[in-house]
Amino acid sequence: MAKKGRVFSGARPTGRQHLGNYLGAIKNYVGMQDEYDCVYCIVDVHALTTVETTQDLKLNTFEMALDWLAAGMSPEQSIIFVQSHVPEVMELHTYLSMVTQFGKLTDLPTFKEKVRQQPENINYGLVGYPVLMTADIVLYKTDVVPVGIDQAPHIEFAREIVRSFNYRYNTKVLIEPKVKHTEVLKVVGIDGKDKMGKSLNNHIELASTPEETTKRVREMVTDPARQRKTDPGNPDVCNVFTMHKIMSPQEEVDMINVECRRAGIGCVDCKLRFAANLNKNLEPFRAKRAELAAQESYVQDVLNDGGKRARVIAQQTMVEVREAMQLP
Numbered sequence: 001m002a003k004k005g006r007v008f009s010g011a012r013p014t015g016r017q018h019l020g021n022y023l024g025a026i027k028n029y030v031g032m033q034d035e036y037d038c039v040y041c042i043v044d045v046h047a048l049t050t051v052e053t054t055q056d057l058k059l060n061t062f063e064m065a066l067d068w069l070a071a072g073m074s075p076e077q078s079i080i081f082v083q084s085h086v087p088e089v090m091e092l093h094t095y096l097s098m099v100t101q102f103g104k105l106t107d108l109p110t111f112k113e114k115v116r117q118q119p120e121n122i123n124y125g126l127v128g129y130p131v132l133m134t135a136d137i138v139l140y141k142t143d144v145v146p147v148g149i150d151q152a153p154h155i156e157f158a159r160e161i162v163r164s165f166n167y168r169y170n171t172k173v174l175i176e177p178k179v180k181h182t183e184v185l186k187v188v189g190i191d192g193k194d195k196m197g198k199s200l201n202n203h204i205e206l207a208s209t210p211e212e213t214t215k216r217v218r219e220m221v222t223d224p225a226r227q228r229k230t231d232p233g234n235p236d237v238c239n240v241f242t243m244h245k246i247m248s249p250q251e252e253v254d255m256i257n258v259e260c261r262r263a264g265i266g267c268v269d270c271k272l273r274f275a276a277n278l279n280k281n282l283e284p285f286r287a288k289r290a291e292l293a294a295q296e297s298y299v300q301d302v303l304n305d306g307g308k309r310a311r312v313i314a315q316q317t318m319v320e321v322r323e324a325m326q327l328p
């Protein structure tokens with residue numbers, strides 16, 4: 001079947017993935033594979049803008065790739081690779097940087113946020129982050145980029161860079177990418193407050209054991225107004241209920257929706273039900289992950305092969321780019 005076009009997305013190597021990563025990104029990546037020709041990249045070079053050492057980079061890349069593959073991202077259907085394996089992206093980044101205004105980069109909200117987060121390390125790479133991201137996208141002649149809402153300004157910026165490049169060199173080699181928002185809902189962490197994330201340690205890892213998962217779920221913050229089991233609760237403000245709606249059978253969701261409001265079910269019971277459903281849903285993922293992890297060098301082979309396939313496309317684009325630029 002003819003595919004609708006090319007999809008590219010990248011994610012920084014953050015190691016083991018959590019429920020927020022799955023519901024917010026991975027699930028979408030998996031879902032787009034039938035319709036689109038997908039290229040998924042672990043952006044280790046982008047990670048260098050924020051890390052102090054590279055000692056965890058290999059392991060984090062490996063663990064993340066393992067989660068991706070176990071979750072159904074398919075190396076047969078898609079290209080799954082590591083950014084630094086395709087050095088052409090660095091070359092394209094340099095060319096694109098010449099058609100990008102410095103002031104616009106430093107005005108971006110994402111850049112300003114990094115300046116606040118790491119005032120002692122405002123490196124040159126951080127300023128060029130969106131230019132490298134643009135190079136990622138356009139190197140593969142991408143039509144659609146599935147990303148979270150926080151990345152939307154970067155895709156808009158990529159479109160601007162493409163227009164500048166094509167205008168300057170009077171060409172059409174680079175394609176303006178369209179954004180597709182992946183987040184259907186914000187996955188809130190176990191604190192019941194902030195978006196789920198590893199840095200806030202409010203996450204639930206996909207690859208944990210059922211016991212660890214249950215322990216984590218038991219720590220989840222519920223309706224803060226419900227102090228005692230005998231108090232009626234309000235599922236509308238409870239993150240556990242939100243998660244039930246995503247993970248649990250409809251009858252159970254309906255039951256909780258009624259029983260919580262009249263104190264017929266307590267928070268502990270409600271959480272244990274969620275943990276059981278979550279563990280059940282994650283069972284096939286965990287089995288597959290263990291199976292893949294047991295095959296020595298499997299993940300590495302997948303990434304190496306993905307890098308080779310990505311590079312073929314990248315090299316072709318670079319031939320066209322250099323020609324359009326009339327480089328000697």
Ligand code: TRP
Nearest residue numbers: 008009010011012043133136147
């Ligand atoms: N900046 C993205 C993030 O932090 C990661 C990324 C790098 C990316 N290159 C990309 C996303 C290209 C989409 C397309 O999530």
